[in-house]
Amino acid sequence: MITRSSALLQRPAPETQPLPVQARWQTQLAGAIRDPRELCRRLGLDTAWQDGAARGHALFEVRVPEAYLARIRPGDPSDPLLHQVLPLIEEDHPVAGYVADPLAEAEHTPARGLIHKYAGRVLLIASPACAVNCRYCFRRHFPYAENAPSRAQWEESLDYIREDPTIREAILSGGDPLAASDRQLAWLVERLDAIPHLRRLRIHTRLPVVIPERIDAALLGWLSATRLQKVMVLHINHANEIDEAVIAACRRLSDAGVTLLNQSVLLRGVNDSVEALAALSERLFEAGVLPYYLHVLDPVAGAAHFDVSDDQARELVAGLREVLPGFLMPRLVREIPGEASKTPL
Numbered sequence: 001m002i003t004r005s006s007a008l009l010q011r012p013a014p015e016t017q018p019l020p021v022q023a024r025w026q027t028q029l030a031g032a033i034r035d036p037r038e039l040c041r042r043l044g045l046d047t048a049w050q051d052g053a054a055r056g057h058a059l060f061e062v063r064v065p066e067a068y069l070a071r072i073r074p075g076d077p078s079d080p081l082l083h084q085v086l087p088l089i090e091e092d093h094p095v096a097g098y099v100a101d102p103l104a105e106a107e108h109t110p111a112r113g114l115i116h117k118y119a120g121r122v123l124l125i126a127s128p129a130c131a132v133n134c135r136y137c138f139r140r141h142f143p144y145a146e147n148a149p150s151r152a153q154w155e156e157s158l159d160y161i162r163e164d165p166t167i168r169e170a171i172l173s174g175g176d177p178l179a180a181s182d183r184q185l186a187w188l189v190e191r192l193d194a195i196p197h198l199r200r201l202r203i204h205t206r207l208p209v210v211i212p213e214r215i216d217a218a219l220l221g222w223l224s225a226t227r228l229q230k231v232m233v234l235h236i237n238h239a240n241e242i243d244e245a246v247i248a249a250c251r252r253l254s255d256a257g258v259t260l261l262n263q264s265v266l267l268r269g270v271n272d273s274v275e276a277l278a279a280l281s282e283r284l285f286e287a288g289v290l291p292y293y294l295h296v297l298d299p300v301a302g303a304a305h306f307d308v309s310d311d312q313a314r315e316l317v318a319g320l321r322e323v324l325p326g327f328l329m330p331r332l333v334r335e336i337p338g339e340a341s342k343t344p345l
């Protein structure tokens with residue numbers, strides 16, 4: 001019997017242009033570099049970097065797909081993309097105030113794999129996997145094994161949403177939700193679609209940036225089929241992450257009726273200058289994406305070396321305001337556990 005979800009997967013993509021002929025995203029995901037020494041070797045970094053990378057990798061494994069690696073300048077340890085993915089020895093240095101669960105998410109998990117922190121919206125952990133492991137990630141210690149999604153778990157989350165008519169928006173998060181298969185995502189979105197009080201589907205993802213081929217016909221099929229308004233919040237921290245393949249992926253999403261926003265994290269050594277932040281906003285707009293949030297770093301254990309002080313963050317944003325039109329200005333925010341929303345700085 002053909003279920004509705006399998007029918008969604010068979011539906012042709014809405015665009016008429018053929019998709020680029022490239023390696024399938026699953027192949028790239030499976031082939032991502034997971035060995036810190038190999039990462040250093042491929043980028044021409046010497047043994048000193050390799051030893052530090054091995055220490056950091058033991059705490060949070062390295063993962064870098066080829067499509068992202070291709071955007072990193074070989075032989076340049078200061079490359080802003082490399083800095084986001086290369087484990088460092090500093091990750092093994094405890095720093096006061098930096099903890100495993102900086103946002104106290106464990107206190108807001110009323111059903112397995114579901115986080116309900118803010119009024120009107122809930123977040124579902126749709127996949128425990130990521131296409132890339134970002135060294136500053138606030139969920140680098142998240143107990144994914146206890147929250148690994150399954151249909152039984154999603155049924156619990158769906159029941160929770162069905163029973164609360166104040167929930168208007170479902171947010172798919174992770175890990176990276178788009179690391180789940182299209183069959184799983186079509187199944188989940190079909191059921192979200194059937195909950196009458198839900199209006200919006202939001203997807204927080206880095207996959208269209210890391211492996212742009214993820215935005216393929218199968219994904220566009222289930223995404224186009226839902227009645228829910230669709231918002232995708234990308235996670236891009238530097239203009240160099242946006243190549244032509246990313247721009248093409250964003251165009252496919254826009255054509256499917258998806259509103260595209262971006263959130264960044266302010267990171268020392270990556271984007272802590274007016275020039276870098278301005279270039280990011282300009283490049284985002286070229287890709288059809290509006291800057292949304294600029295987060296200060298969440299104090300997660302192992303990431304203190306990325307910290308930018310609040311005073312410097314405010315100075316940077318003031319400088320940015322002098323060179324950018326208002327619609328390209330991200331909002332500088334901090335997430336504080338227990339607050340009803342993000343807190344502007």
Ligand code: SF4
Pocket residue numbers: 129130131132133134137138139174175176206235
């Ligand atoms: S893709 Fe997102 S969730 Fe995954 S490691 Fe990077 S920041 Fe964390």
